Amino acid sequence: MFGKGLFCPGGSSLAEVEKIIEKIAQGDLTTSMDPATGKSVLRSIANMQGNLAKIVSTVISNTGNLAFASTELESLSAGMRNIAETMARHAVEVDATSKEMEENLQTIAVVAARLALNMNTVSARASQSSDSLSLVSTSTEEMSATITEIAQNSEQARLVADKAVQSVRSASERVNSLGSAATEINNVISVITEISDQTKLLALNATIEAARAGEAGKGFAVVANEVKDLATQTSKATEGIRNKVNAIQAATKSTITEIGTIHEVIDEVNNVVATIAAAVEEQSVTTRDIAENLARVTDGIKEMTSAVVTTSEAVTEVNRLIADSAQLAHLVAESMDEISAESARIRTDSTRVYASGMEVASLGKDIDRVLRVFTVPQQYLAAGKAAERKFISFSSEFSVGIAEIDEQHRKIMDYINQIHAAVKKDLPAGEIKKILGDLATFTVDHFANEERYFARFNYPDEKKHKAIHEKLLGRVSGIISQINEGKEVNFIDVLTFLKEWLQTHILIEDKQYGPFLNQHGIR
Secondary structure (H helix, E strand, C coil): CHHHHHHCHHHCCHHHHHHHHHHHHCCECCCCCCHHHCCHHHHHHHHHHHHHHHHHHHHHHHHHHHHHHHHHHHHHHHHHHHHHHHHHHHHHHHHHHHHHHHHHHHHHHHHHHHHHHHHHHHHHHHHHHHHHHHHHHHHHHHHHHHHHHHHHHHHHHHHHHHHHHHHHHHHHHHHHHHHHHHHHHHHHHHHHHHHHHHHHHHHHHHHHHHHHHHHHHHHHHHHHHHHHHHHHHHHHHHHHHHHHHHHHHHHHHHHHHHHHHHHHHHHHHHHHHHHHHHHHHHHHHHHHHHHHHHHHHHHHHHHHHHHHHHHHHHHHHHHHHHHHHHHHHHHHHHHHHHHHHHHHHHHHHHHHHHHHHHHHHHHHHHHHHHHCCCECCHHHHHHHHHCCCCCCCCCHHHCCCCHHHHHHHHHHHHHHHHHHHHHHCCCCHHHHHHHHHHHHHHHHHHHHHHHHHHHHHCCCCHHHHHHHHHHHHHHHHHHHHHHHCCCCCCHHHHHHHHHHHHHHHHHHHHHHHHHHHHHCCCC
């Protein structure tokens, strides 16, 4: 009676309790009992059975996760081993190529150095040619100026010769006029001579008549003698004039002949001057063309010199870049050696990881065989399966005692799990950015909701908590900006940060305000 009353009030027997314990011992955790109907021992057994069922369910679920993770680990380690082998093979190829490139770059550097030396020589010679052409150009310009002056002087000489021709022609005409006048004078002299002869004849006749007259004719005889003398003088004077006129005519003829000769000479001079002027003009045009061509050649040489200098500088820069490239190629070769060694280590480590994964898989199978003896309620298994293969899962450990906040934390974990799944599937960064954006938007609303409670009830650590919120949002915003700018983002680091931050934030900061808000009726 004592035992029966102690364990089984209301008609339960010790045999029933023994039966339940026997089922638990056999691994059957599905037996249902109401701990509220029994006393402390029965209640303890019921609680033990429930907790044990949950524990075993969790272990079963985690064993499944362990098997899945070990399979993935085996696959990843095999992939790592293949990648390491590929890396090692490529590293050897790149190392050989880098060394060959280094040798080629050294050869190119030698050629570039020679080219730079040749370019400097060409530049110096081009500079000398430019100086020489400048002197020639200056001399040509001076010659052109001289030729221009000669042309001007030749033109002036031609004008003077033209004037001389005109003057000679005028003088010739005047001398001809003088000859004509001398001829006329000669004609007049002939008349005067004839008159003088007649006067002499008349004087002779008068003298004869005066002699006949005797004394009466003496006076007339004197006059007749005087007339005869005058006629004689006139005849002599006329003869002198004739001689002078004849001399003038002879001189005039000679002058006309000389003037004709001078005219011919001046014509020849004029023709020669015209020929010289034409030749000088042609030479002036040629000289100008030469000067212009020299100027163009000089400009071309200056441009060539400038181009040579620029090319020389470029060759020097190329030489420097080649030297840098050779050094980089050497560094690449050294890095490839290191990568090759590192690839060997990765291959070794991945082999060990693969072996460890196989051991874990084997251990998981052993645990699974052990756990098969247990039979647990389906609701526990269903809950365990729902939590399988998640990067982060919500459990009672993360509850802050406020249903609304707990649900929001679950949602944040869901976003993190979506990011994890996207990273595992190697989705494009744009899709991951969209999930991050949704996470940021939801988290902003979640933080705003928390902060409304803080302000409403004057939470003591409100300022500190808000600063933590701002820091997280700044970090997430920075990650999104990196993606937008096309920068490399390590999403493994992002996931690790989000998971560690959320777990730490909930377990430390959020757990602190839970009891505070509970006291104000928020549950």
